[in-house]
Amino acid sequence: MLRAGLSKHGKKAVSLHKTGPQVAQELLACIGCNECLLACPALDEAITIDVLNRETYSGPISTPVAHFARSCFQCGACVAPCPVGLSREAMMMWLKVRLLRSGWEKS
């Protein structure tokens, strides 16, 4: 019997998922201080936080943001620096799912 939150090896599994309303709420609470992007080891594009936030939740995804979403490997380096306690990695997960659904990966 697996206990919730524990994998079969007994290690604490980290859930990357947050619900849509939660992600939307966190995006609204983002103060735009850029600390998460400064900490990111995978960021290779000139992305500003306002564009990333707008495109994470809805609307078309621009090429730099799509590239960034693909290079993000969910290391979690963005979570600790956040002064407001938001989980950027859950937002990135959301962005990735949207990217997959939009069929961007195929083209």
Add this chain to the structure above:
Amino acid sequence: MTELVAKNVDSADLVIIGNGIAGLTAAVEARRQAPDRRVVIITEQSHPTINTPALKQFAIGKLNREQLLAYPAGTEQAQFIHVINARAEEIHAQDRYITLKGGRGFGYSELLIATGSAPTGLPPTLPGRDFDGVLTLHRLYDYLDLRRRLGEVEEAVVIGGGAHAIETVMSLLYWGIRVHWLIRGDTFLPRMLDRPASEMVLDSIERAGAQVYTETEALGIVGRVGMVAGVVTNHQQLLPCQLVLVCTGTTAVTSLARHCDLKMKHKQGILVDEHLRTSVPHIYAAGDVAAIKDPQTGLYAPRAQWYAAVSQGRMAASLMTGSSPTEELGIPWHATRLGSLSMLTVGNVLQWQDTITTLTDSSRNSYRRMAVIDDQLVGYLSLGPSQPDSLAIKRIIEEGLSIRDIKKSLLKGTFDARSYFSRRRTYSAQRMVTTGKLPVADELEKRMQAIRNRAALPQAGRQEEQLYGTRALPGTDPLLKADFFERTTDEDLQLFADPFVTAPIDLERARGQRDNAAANANKLAERGLTSEGVRQVKTSHIIESTLVKAPQTPRTGRSPSGSLWSYSSPLPAVKVNSVETPGPPAGNGVSEIGQRGRKSQFKTPASSREKSKQRPPDVYPSSSLWAYSEKKRMKGH
């Protein structure tokens, strides 16, 4: 609607005054919900909306100006939001138009006031406040000015005891500037943090290299040929500096409420109901300018935080376009970084009576304090190197979820919100399958709903005045808080134990108390309260897990270790579960935990505390000498 307005006057369906984040969010959201309305923003500000909390990162050069934009450049044009650069001066609510500077009129159907706040600054009588180099940090231009000046500054004085002051101190330290930080009170953020938390913050700032002066005020600013040369404190000390940064808080810009032909209730902000309506029809207020009721306490106060402004902007947009808002304003929530520490306060942690259980924990280099009724959380304070899942905790309080299973992890700061909420979903799904019933809203949520219904305004036609007429609106000034501790009858206590039932506050009585401050202080002392109206730690209501009781020593006048005793005496090694702290001596309401006395202006950074034991007693002929000797030591350090 617009037929009320004269033909020759410009008008718009939705007029928003101010292009801060509340104003622009409202405009964008209104556009989304009502694509055919005319949306106009009237603002004095000549730059687009920026992420104001990110100005601290801008101050230390981590960001450039373009990265400050809150919305991608050109959003206003793309969304057909017309921006007028002008100052709105008067509201003619009966005829539904405002006058701009120069006498031009502008009609509205619905008006949103989002004028934000202005820095309070130094008292107007303070000598030397006009010297060059005395800055308030509030707007983008202030930070541009600061960045230009940084090159020629070696020492700076920061005045003020809030989160903004700490961020300023840290920015200056980042640039290698020696910082003197003057705090008027003896603790930091006294209304949000308790004493151990305040001590922790101040210690971390001292460790970062700043000189902290508690219970110190600037009496005057000394200049040399027009430039700042130093600050004179109330301890007859001269702190030499080239820059004085004033972070004494902000005040809501309520000038429009004063210049309105109908009475718009305002005090420390424009009073609004839970749907952001002011006391004047068709006028809303959002952002720093709006004083909102705290659903837990019933007190009105502005919530000058980013997230609050964003959610208020969205709510105002929904209401102005005629749709019903999907979110609630909820309880106060503040998450920020204080130097190396992350601070989170949700709900009310300190303001409760002792009918509420308080849990504190100070393990893992951090500090947490929880206010709990039965198994429901009503307030949470966390201070530590990392931020917990702050919005999840807000949700737990607002939904009144039981914390029976997570009490320990919340207290120890190991709470995993995601697994908790995913388990909850699983449980409710299971319950739906096994019982065949839809999940019922929690009782507390229902209770909050009841409050909201009771306070809801009568339907259109009977105006907001009715609400404000029949219910006494409690004031927003902190002195009225004393009323909390004046509830003596059992009925009152019972009422108060229920956080979401607001009792009407007797304004007259509260005012009387304020006027009669001395008598009140005595009364409070008799009840075992400190003069600030903070109830003293009482037996069995505070359960501490690791905080050990500081030994009681007689407080003698200027003994050498007077301010350091709590650190130099060996602490008892026992951890206690329930601390019995005796009440303070009558008439002297001083907490015994970490007293930061007047002498603590000479408090040394933590690492050099050992050295300071051998320090000669604080009986120097001139206290100002200390500043210099201190400085030398700091250099070597």
